[in-house]
Amino acid sequence: MNKPSCAAVLCICVLASAASYGAGPQQVVPLSEPADIRDASLMDQAIVRLSDKVMECVQRKLAADSACFCLYPQELSQVRETYEGTLKRHPEWKNATVSYFRDGKTFAVSMEGLSRQLEVKCPPRR
Secondary structure (H helix, E strand, O other): OOOOOHHHHHHHHHHOOEOOOOOOOOEEEEOOOHHHHHHHHHHHHHHHHHHHHHHHHHHHOOOOHHHHHHHOHHHHHHHHHHHHHHHHHOHHHOOEEEEEEEOOEEEEEEHHHHHHHHOOOOOOOO
């Protein structure tokens, strides 16, 4: 199996949640309230659905690695909608990484990184 390029991996890393993370300059907000964890988990699930599609695109070489995430407008729209709804409920998460523990694993979602990724404009579909 061919490995995806660095550009694709970077795109996917920004989109994908992490099972573990290293604290960087970004604020890490540990979540403990069930409603907060549910919101972060919904965000994570939307990201993973899109990320899975992007990985398939990269592996099958359906488009340039940097353009793969634009091939899935429905999943991308779901990520955008979930992101916007999450920030309406949790504006303090905007420039943070939120982390939560579930099913014996720690998950993290970089809301700031996701925001940067969502700024990428996709070309109009024909």
